[in-house]
Amino acid sequence: MLTAIALTPRDQIAGHFGKAAMFAIYDQQGQLIDRIQNSGSRELGCKHKKILQRQLAVMNVTEIVLGNIGTRSLARLLQAGFNVSRVAPRTSVADFLAGNVNKEALLTAEQGRACKREKGACGCGCGTKKSAPAVAKVGMLSSSFSQLGKIGGLKL
Numbered sequence: 001m002l003t004a005i006a007l008t009p010r011d012q013i014a015g016h017f018g019k020a021a022m023f024a025i026y027d028q029q030g031q032l033i034d035r036i037q038n039s040g041s042r043e044l045g046c047k048h049k050k051i052l053q054r055q056l057a058v059m060n061v062t063e064i065v066l067g068n069i070g071t072r073s074l075a076r077l078l079q080a081g082f083n084v085s086r087v088a089p090r091t092s093v094a095d096f097l098a099g100n101v102n103k104e105a106l107l108t109a110e111q112g113r114a115c116k117r118e119k120g121a122c123g124c125g126c127g128t129k130k131s132a133p134a135v136a137k138v139g140m141l142s143s144s145f146s147q148l149g150k151i152g153g154l155k156l
Contacts, residue, residue, distance in 0.1 A: 075109035
């Protein structure tokens, strides 16, 4: 069983899953196994979060420890079979590994933090539904016609 801890550049537990600078992977004895850099920590959208999830799954991580996480990311991690726990942001890794902090198990997506942006405003479309293409009706000008001024002497 491996545990991934979302970290800041100062080796404190990161305040948010997607914005963590890196993830430190520890075994059950508290030995550091590896570190995964979060190259997308400054990006908007969900693509880099999905990449992180795949990387953690490939390494056989079973638990993820973090400060906070959004509801959609939490739902995705829980559905993938990860155990997700929350501790106070900026807790030192040493305190966590020594067992000196309270750890809250996150069992449902509703325990995650609501998105501060409108649905889908992150740019990836994760919260938006696909809309049906607009149907042109008789008598309507399509957007391509509205840019034309005149055709054969007729004003549009």
